[in-house]
Amino acid sequence: MNPLYALLLLSDPTITTSPDDLTAVVGQTLTVESVVSSDRPGIAHLNVASLDGVYVDLEDWSQEVTKAVPAHETQLEWEFQAVNPGRFVVYVVLIPEHGSLVAGPPVHVTVARRETLDTGSAVPVAIAVPALLGALTVIGRVRMGRRDSGRNS
Amino acid sequence: MTRVIAGQECRDLWIGGRGPVLVFGFSVLLSAMTYLAATNRAMNFLEQREAVNLTVQVALAVGVLLTVVVSADAISGERERGTFEALLLTPVPRRAIIVGKLIAATTMWLACVVVTIPYLWVLGRGVAGVGPAVLLALTVGTLVATGLGGIGLLFSAGANSNKTSLAGGLLLLLVLFAPTQLPALPKTGVGEVITRINPIGSALHYVSQILVSQRNWTHDLSYLASPVLIALLVTGVVIVAGPRLVRLTAGLK
Incomplete structure (x- = not known):
């Protein structure tokens, strides 16, 4: 088979994430599950973005932010700690071996302040x-x- | 007899001696650190744990420094002040004299731990850091203080002047403390070896792994080999060679 034709037959990678929303207090550990479906292996990466303009140090939030993804459907579990109060979006990005990045749906995380x-x-x-x-x-x-x-x- | 000497040395240190002044200076340092941390509005949850870890590390470094200063003065200082003859004339075994002086010097560290507790309570509330931090300071810090305090005492016994003894003790601390400030030292092969053989470096690494990285207490236990070994070795040398070290003139003859 022509390699170019075979490449066209490959379906686009998809990412689903659950749950859609999370609420927590500062210091709480949270878990998000994602299912990555891809015909090619790649790397899944967890990202955290602030909706309030707070600086997010990803290293503080999670010890493990990259995971290797083999071809086919893979279930991934992401554990992270809410270290800042505010509104955040947690999302997974797939970096395939070839082609452009694929971003999963955002998980909205609301972190309440706790005076410690x-x-x-x-x-x-x-x-x-x-x-x-x-x-x-x-x-x-x-x-x-x-x-x-x-x-x- | 060791208890009698240790009691007398403690009275000399704490009642009208240098002990209260040194601990007062130590508390001023911790107060400044705690105030700066508590008024930092931008500090996040993890950084608060790091502030607890920093307080334990500073307490350990400065507390051990004060212990070495006291122990490095214990014999050479008495020789210079002319009070050692009177002590040697008392019917007390010389081993009891040197062990008693080591115990008295270690009380300086224990006083520093007691003074550190309120600061750790203020900084560690709500991040589950107070109990482990106090326990780590007490266990790991006592090992390091005993080992390095003992080395300071050996310097004091072997030095002809108090200045030489104090300079030797401070230089030793500086040499041991400097590598801990190198970034990412334990992450390289050579760096890990340096960290493991350095009693201060390995103790600080162990403490930070528990307080900041939330590791299990047994996970990095092997890092405590150096502080334990040095504490045992130095205490053994003090006990065995003590009678020959406690002399009116410096050196082994």
């Missing part, structure tokens, strides 16, 4: 600990000085 670090409790600790230690140091020095002067007199 507040200045209100940090400032008292940042002031109280050195103040307490400083006071104990001064008291110790004064008591030592009095004891020494008592011995000398």
Whole structure:
């Protein structure tokens, strides 16, 4: 068979993803499943984009963002952690050996803020600990000085 | 007898000694770090875990530095101040003197751990980082502090002057700490060997793998071989060679 003709017979790769929407709080681990159907092997890549203009460091969100995809239908499971609050879109892109990229449908992820670090409790600790230690140091020095002067007199 | 010496050395260090001043300086450093982290509005969930890890690492580095400073002064300092003769005249085994001084120097590290706890509590709340961070500081940090504090004590016993002993201890720490600042060191073959044989580098790597990468405690346990080995070896040398090291003049004769 003519290789060019065989290439035309190959169907376009498709990607389906589930679920369509996810909600989470910061720090929660989420899972998205995708099914990649392709006649040729390629590489599937997970991407995260912010809809609020927040900078997304993909390395923070997921340890594994690329997976090899053999020919035919492959089911992939993507685990990621919501590290920023806001509205995001998670999607899978197939990078085939030949031809253009194929993007899957977006999964809308809404991440609610969770206050884990507040200045209100940090400032008292940042002031109280050195103040307490400083006071104990001064008291110790004064008591030592009095004891020494008592011995000398 | 070791307990008596350790108790006396602890009193000398903590009641009217340098201990409280050094720990006060240590707390000021941690306060500045905690304030900067807590007021950083752009910090995300993972970066907060990294802030806990950074606090443990700074506590370990500075706490061990203070331990080495105390231990490097323990014998050579007493020789220079002229107080060592009186100690040698007491009916106490010389092994008890050197082991007691090592125990007293290690209390400097334990005090640093206690001071670090409130800062770890502030930074680690909500990211499940407080308990593991305190436990890691206590276990891994104590191993490193005992090993390097013991080396500082051996420097102190062998040095003719206090300046030489302190300089030797600080140089050792600098040499061990510098490779930990090289980027991606454990990811190369040679780099991993350097990290594994360096007690500070391997301890910091182990801590970050648990606190930031959320690895299991047993996953990178082999990285603790160097801190454990050095702590055991140095303690063994201090106990075995102690009587010959505790002398009015420096060096083995």
